[in-house]
Amino acid sequence: xxxxxxxxxxxxxADSIQVLEGLDPVRKRPGMYIGTTGLEGLHHLIWEIFDNSxxxxxxxxxxxxxxxxxxxxxxxxVDNGRGIPVDIHPKTKVSTLETIMTTLHAGGKFGGDGxxxxxxxxxxxxxxxxxxxxxVRAEVHRDGAYHVQEYKEGGKPLAKVKKLGKSDKxxxxxxxEADPLIFPEIEYNxxxxxxxxxxxxxxxxxxxxTIIDARGYEGEIKDTEVFYLRDLPSIKQESIIxxxxxxxxxxxxxxxxxxxxxxxxxxxxxxxxxxxxxEHKATSESGQQDVQVEVALQYVDDISSRIVAYANNIYNPExxxxxxxxxxxxxxxxxxxxxxxxxxxxxxxxxxxxVLEGLTVVVSVKLQEIQFEGQTKSKLGSVEARAAVxxxxxxxxxxxxxxxxxxxxxxxxxxxxAMRARKAAKxxxxxxxxxxxxxxxxxxxxxxxxxxxxxxESELFxxxxxxxxxxxxxxxxxxxxxxxxxxxxILNVERARLDRMLTSEQIKNVVVxxxxxxxxxxxxSKLRYHKIIIATDADVDGEHIQTLMLTLFYRYFRELIDxxxxxxxxxxxxxIKKGKKVExxxxxxEKAEYEKVNxxxxxxxxxQRYKGLGEMNAEELWETTMDPEHRILKQVTVEDGREADKVxxxxxxxxxxxxxxxxxxxxxxxxxxx
Ligand code: 1YM
Numbered sequence: 001x002x003x004x005x006x007x008x009x010x011x012x013x014a015d016s017i018q019v020l021e022g023l024d025p026v027r028k029r030p031g032m033y034i035g036t037t038g039l040e041g042l043h044h045l046i047w048e049i050f051d052n053s054x055x056x057x058x059x060x061x062x063x064x065x066x067x068x069x070x071x072x073x074x075x076x077x078v079d080n081g082r083g084i085p086v087d088i089h090p091k092t093k094v095s096t097l098e099t100i101m102t103t104l105h106a107g108g109k110f111g112g113d114g115x116x117x118x119x120x121x122x123x124x125x126x127x128x129x130x131x132x133x134x135x136v137r138a139e140v141h142r143d144g145a146y147h148v149q150e151y152k153e154g155g156k157p158l159a160k161v162k163k164l165g166k167s168d169k170x171x172x173x174x175x176x177e178a179d180p181l182i183f184p185e186i187e188y189n190x191x192x193x194x195x196x197x198x199x200x201x202x203x204x205x206x207x208x209x210t211i212i213d214a215r216g217y218e219g220e221i222k223d224t225e226v227f228y229l230r231d232l233p234s235i236k237q238e239s240i241i242x243x244x245x246x247x248x249x250x251x252x253x254x255x256x257x258x259x260x261x262x263x264x265x266x267x268x269x270x271x272x273x274x275x276x277x278x279e280h281k282a283t284s285e286s287g288q289q290d291v292q293v294e295v296a297l298q299y300v301d302d303i304s305s306r307i308v309a310y311a312n313n314i315y316n317p318e319x320x321x322x323x324x325x326x327x328x329x330x331x332x333x334x335x336x337x338x339x340x341x342x343x344x345x346x347x348x349x350x351x352x353x354x355v356l357e358g359l360t361v362v363v364s365v366k367l368q369e370i371q372f373e374g375q376t377k378s379k380l381g382s383v384e385a386r387a388a389v390x391x392x393x394x395x396x397x398x399x400x401x402x403x404x405x406x407x408x409x410x411x412x413x414x415x416x417x418a419m420r421a422r423k424a425a426k427x428x429x430x431x432x433x434x435x436x437x438x439x440x441x442x443x444x445x446x447x448x449x450x451x452x453x454x455x456x457e458s459e460l461f462x463x464x465x466x467x468x469x470x471x472x473x474x475x476x477x478x479x480x481x482x483x484x485x486x487x488x489x490i491l492n493v494e495r496a497r498l499d500r501m502l503t504s505e506q507i508k509n510v511v512v513x514x515x516x517x518x519x520x521x522x523x524x525s526k527l528r529y530h531k532i533i534i535a536t537d538a539d540v541d542g543e544h545i546q547t548l549m550l551t552l553f554y555r556y557f558r559e560l561i562d563x564x565x566x567x568x569x570x571x572x573x574x575x576i577k578k579g580k581k582v583e584x585x586x587x588x589x590e591k592a593e594y595e596k597v598n599x600x601x602x603x604x605x606x607x608q609r610y611k612g613l614g615e616m617n618a619e620e621l622w623e624t625t626m627d628p629e630h631r632i633l634k635q636v637t638v639e640d641g642r643e644a645d646k647v648x649x650x651x652x653x654x655x656x657x658x659x660x661x662x663x664x665x666x667x668x669x670x671x672x673x674x
Contacts (some may be wrong), residue, residue, distance in 0.1 A: 020092070021104040023155045026131035030182055033128045042183050043192055045132060048125030049077040049174050054200055054313065056081030057207040062171070067197065068212045070221060073177055073186045074135075080171040083142030086161050095161045097138060097147070101130045102155050126174070130155040132182050139173040154179060188215075190245060198249050202261070203313045203364060205254035212246040255296035255362045262308065262360050266300035269358065269414055270407035273298045276396035280388035291388035292366035295326065295396075297359060299414050303421075305356040310364040311372070311380040320373065320380025322365045325389035331355050333394045337401045338412060350415045357418035363389060444509035448473045450482040460513060460529040461569070461626070462486060464536040464545055468613035468621075472535070475618035476626055482529065484513050486545065507552065516557070524559050532560065533633060535569035535625060537612035550636065561638050570632040571613055571625045578605040584624050586632060 030037050034044040046067065056062040062081030069075055085096040092099045099105070104127055130136050136151040146167040150158045178186050190213045201209045214221060217240055251257035256275045275296045282288035309316040309323050316322075331352045338348035365388065371381040401408040443449060446469075452458050460482045463469045469485025476483060486506055511518055515528035534549050536542030546568060553566055560566050572584035574591055585591045598605065610616060616624065625631050 020099075023102060023104065023127060023131035025104065026128050027154050027182065030132055034132070037183050039185060039187065039189070042178055042186060043188065043196070045129045045176065045178055046075055046077065046188075046193065047196065048129045049176070050197070050200070051313075052126055053077060053079035053081065053172070054204060054207070056172075057204050058313075063206060064208045064210075066210045066212070067193065069188050069190065069193075069215045070175070071215055071217065073188075074175055075178075075188065076173065076175040078171065078173045080169075083140040083147075083170045084138070084172050086140055086142060086147045095149070097140060097149060097161055098157055101127055101136070101138060101149070101151060102157065103127060127155070129174075129176055132179055133176040134179040134181075136174065136176045139175075141167045141169040141171050144168065194247050199258075199315065200313065201249035202251050202255060202258035202362075203310060206250070206252060208248065208250040210246060210248045212241065212244060214240060214244045217244050255294050255364060258308070258362050259296045259298050259360055262306055262362070263298055263300050266302055266360070269299045269301055270404075270410040272400075272404055272407050274397060274400050274407075276392060278392045278396070280392050282384065288384045289368050291384055293322075293388050293392040294364045295361065295389070295393050297361035299358045299411050300360060302358050303418075305359040306361070307356075307359070308362040309380070310362070311377075311382070311385065312366050312370050313364075314372075314377050316372075316378055316380050318373075318379035321383055321385040322363050322380055322389045325386035326361070326363050326393055327352055327356070329390040329394040330359075330397070333397045333401070334411070334415060337398060337408065341408075343412065346412065346416060350419055351422070354415045354418040354422060358414050363393075365389060442512075444484070444512055446485055446509055447513050448476075448483045451479050455528055456530050458482065458529040459531040459533060460484060461533045461535050462510060462549065463613065464542055465612075465614060468535070468537075471614065471616065471618050471621050472626065475620075475622035477622075481626065482513070484509060486510075510549075510552070514557070514560075516560075518556050522557075522559070524563065527560070527565065530565055531567055531633075532565055533567045533569050535571065535613060537614075538571065538573060538610075539612065542612075553636070554638065558638070561636055564635055564637070566636040567633040568636060569625050570634060571610065571616070571621075573610060575608045575610065575620070576605055577608070 026033050030041065034041040034048075050065065050067060053062060053065045056079055057065065062079045064080045066078040067075070068078075084100065087096060088094065089096045089099045092103070105124060130151055131154050133151070133155070134153065136155070138149050138151075140147045140161075144166060145163045146165045146169075147161050148164050149161040152158055180186060190211070194211055197209050197211055201207060219240070221240070253260070253275075254277070256273045259273050273296055275294075277292075277294040280291045280293055282290050307319065307323060309319050311320065311322060331350060334355050335348040335350055338346050338350075365380070365385045367382055367385065369382070373379040373381040401411070450458050457480050459480055461472055461476070461484070463472050463483055463485050466485050466487060469483055472483045472485075513528070514532070515526045516522055516524055517526065534546055536545050553561055557566075570586055572586050573588065574585040576583045576585060576594065583594075585594060613621065613625070623630060
């Protein structure tokens with residue numbers, strides 16, 4: 001680290017302030033500066049100071065940062081950088097430290113040249129933090145001395161910067177206490193901080209970040225104490241560290257490590273993680289800017305893709321120009337490689353979607369002048385980023401494919417599979433969706449239809465298993481209730497594409513029985529039953545089938561969910577017989593209550609547990625699950641379509657544990673219709 005620091009010149013020159021303004025605007029309209037005064041805004045205060053330390057690390061001047069949550073709602077951020085300059089600023093006649101703490105110095109560069117690709121407005125956030133704090137203490141080790149200045153009530157200095165002693169160290173320590181007049185709730189979330197700072201650690205290779213939650217520490221913590229940081233005169237509190245939660249991040253691999261982290265629950269298809277980091281020089285005539293580009297990627301055995309984008313270390317959930325450039329370059333590079341390699345049976349006409357399947361990629365760009373689309377910085381607008389990523393990535397990735405034949409082969413195979421699946425899915429979908437494809441189909445033989453032709457009084461029970469189906473047929477009300485049995489495990493939901501599922505005989509039966517057709521020809525007025533009731537066993541297979549059905553309805557028959565036509569049956573878990581009295585119990589909570597009131601099997605009560613629908617006879621099934629007078633149905637709703645879509649995607653992926661959890665948590669959600 002030291003050698004790195006020495007190669008850079010100390011570029012501070014205190015004469016380039018552009019706009020100076022007091023802190024009043026920040027206190028008047030905090031939302032303008034930190035978004036909200038809720039918990040998110042509160043955490044923003046930490047990010048603002050942390051960004052200063054991170055920029056110092058990006059510039060090569062620091063490599064260690066410490067964030068400490070202290071008792072009394074105080075937060076301390078420490079870095080081993082150059083230290084904020086403390087000399088008198090020629091324009092403001094007060095120290096540079098005081099100037100940047102007490103003025104909104106808009107206009108970006110302040111002080112020296114800053115760093116080529118800093119987070120943007122250099123050091124601007126620190127005054128925002130000061131304005132919104134009740135108390136702040138700034139300590140600087142620099143120029144052979146240890147300097148301190150304190151501020152109160154929204155950034156008012158208590159005194160000038162004081163030199164409190166000698167120091168051969170360098171670095172900055174900021175301790176602040178957010179102002180309760182601004183923030184109605186002050187409660188920092190350790191996990192939020194850890195998650196945010198972990199991402200940051202990936203983005204600046206070789207930067208160590210330690211986060212310490214010392215809020216619960218009961219001993220004394222002095223003002224100047226640094227917990228962990230090297231280089232600073234840390235009153236090493238190893239004893240404290242051992243007693244409170246802490247976490248340290250350091251990723252030598254940068255984005256390469258981030259890709260590995262994102263893929264931690266996945267099965268990689270090739271060994272090497274591709275990685276490139278390079279500065280793309282703008283052509284001088286066009287007057288564009290240089291762009292720093294970093295990309296890391298690896299393919300895994302999954303059908304979805306994970307694309308993570310950053311611009312100047314700001315996360316862009318909606319992507320933007322860098323991602324556009326990346327996608328174009330990825331498709332072109334893989335297709336070119338395939339053509340050049342002259343692979344048998346592969347023509348190199350992959351689409352963008354083909355090459356994205358299974359991909360985990362992180363793209364990070366750094367620009368001097370950055371533009372986002374919209375207020376939230378969620379999408380990068382700077383056009384230069386597109387060409388920069390395209391050029392840097394395609395060049396390096398072509399080389400990677402050539403130099404690593406095994407990895408290249410695995411990647412091409414994955415795209416090949418995706419292409420085949422896409423074509424097959426399209427053909428299958430076309431044939432299923434083709435106008436009238438289902439029109440001529442007669443009702444499936446398995447369906448025991450009801451007598452009524454009025455949809456409003458008709459119900460369709462989709463029942464798991466032939467045997468339960470048979471029982472339901474015997475027990476039902478023939479006039480209004482139709483039964484369609486589904487054979488055992490109809491289809492492996494895992495990894496099955498919905499398009500392909502539609503070609504399955506069993507699913508087709510469901511579609512034909514509904515009567516609405518599907519796709520372009522879908523017509524809700526043709527729905528043959530106004531209650532569609534999924535009835536499965538209360539076990540893993542049953543939950544599996546429920547999930548499959550929910551997926552099918554969600555993707556292809558959304559209107560049936562929106563219209564409130566879809567339900568899940570609630571068969572009882574227990575039957576309790578006491579003398580001639582029979583009682584059914586539907587949940588474990590109910591059972592616990594029953595036992596509390598009656599005592600276990602007291603008075604000769606006989607408790608029978610139902611493992612599946614098939615264990616009930618026709619009369620019991622009618623009484624408990626089908627009789628509109630007594631049954632419990634759960635209506636399926638889509639509260640938040642977007643959220644649901646995400647979950648379904650997850651269900652179709654390879655992460656089995658995530659899918660299981662979902663099935664267990666959600667299959668039986670929704671409102672009661674008793
Ligand atoms: C815990 C917070 O603020 N570190 C920090 C800030 C600065 C510097 C170093 C720094 C920058 C420069 C020169 C330069 C800042 N300085 C300024 C300004 N940590 C934290 N560490 N020397 C030191 O940019 O040239 C703004 S931020 F403007 F005063 F130079």
